Amino acid sequence: GENVEQHPSTLSVQEGDSAVIKCTYSDSASNYFPWYKQELGKGPQLIIDIRSNVGEKKDQRIAVTLNKTAKHFSLHITETQPEDSAVYFCAAMETSYDKVIFGPGTSLSVIP
Amino acid sequence: EAQVTQNPRYLITVTGKKLTVTCSQNMNHEYMSWYRQDPGLGLRQIYYSMNVEVTDKGDVPEGYKVSRKEKRNFPLILESPSPNQTSLYFCASSPMTSGSREQYFGPGTRLTVT
Numbered sequence: 001g002e003n004v005e006q007h008p009s010t011l012s013v014q015e016g017d018s019a020v021i022k023c024t025y026s027d028s029a030s031n032y033f034p035w036y037k038q039e040l041g042k043g044p045q046l047i048i049d050i051r052s053n054v055g056e057k058k059d060q061r062i063a064v065t066l067n068k069t070a071k072h073f074s075l076h077i078t079e080t081q082p083e084d085s086a087v088y089f090c091a092a093m094e095t096s097y098d099k100v101i102f103g104p105g106t107s108l109s110v111i112p
Numbered sequence: 113e114a115q116v117t118q119n120p121r122y123l124i125t126v127t128g129k130k131l132t133v134t135c136s137q138n139m140n141h142e143y144m145s146w147y148r149q150d151p152g153l154g155l156r157q158i159y160y161s162m163n164v165e166v167t168d169k170g171d172v173p174e175g176y177k178v179s180r181k182e183k184r185n186f187p188l189i190l191e192s193p194s195p196n197q198t199s200l201y202f203c204a205s206s207p208m209t210s211g212s213r214e215q216y217f218g219p220g221t222r223l224t225v226t
Contacts, residue, residue: 032213043116
């Protein structure tokens, strides 16, 4: 079955710097890759997603890149702000089966 | 307000005492799912449902049951809870017909089994 690895597990950056979180997946049939942000005491919330027919997607300060050949995808956050501090989860999904596998999460701290 | 609700939010119980965690969504979503979240393991899918009366096992279904008798409700049942089921549980829903796969998560239920 699908397995998703995520690195690093913790990440500290200075406010204004960029943050990059990387994920790898094992099942080449996966075709949908969302990223979720979880703030303390809340449920995860989708921040960006990408499908396998696209190599990159950007939404303001957030971007995701996908390398299907290498089976990895990355989240890029530019100009980080303290409110970006949270746990971030990547996930992989094969949309015809709708079974979702999440990575173990990355705890991001943005230091003012 | 579009939302996923879970009840209870906190529950402490004893080994072997049957319990149900309810989940309800008001967005008319076809897809609903249960996850458990444990430190260092992220979110692991327990069960999911793509429609009424259709349920499928996720990665960690052992010790859990679900039912989907109505579109809006997807209760999680622990027939005989054990301490290793102590965890933070999330219910989520997602549209399927619109092409979106975004999952909307509930606020979580923290379960402790002693």
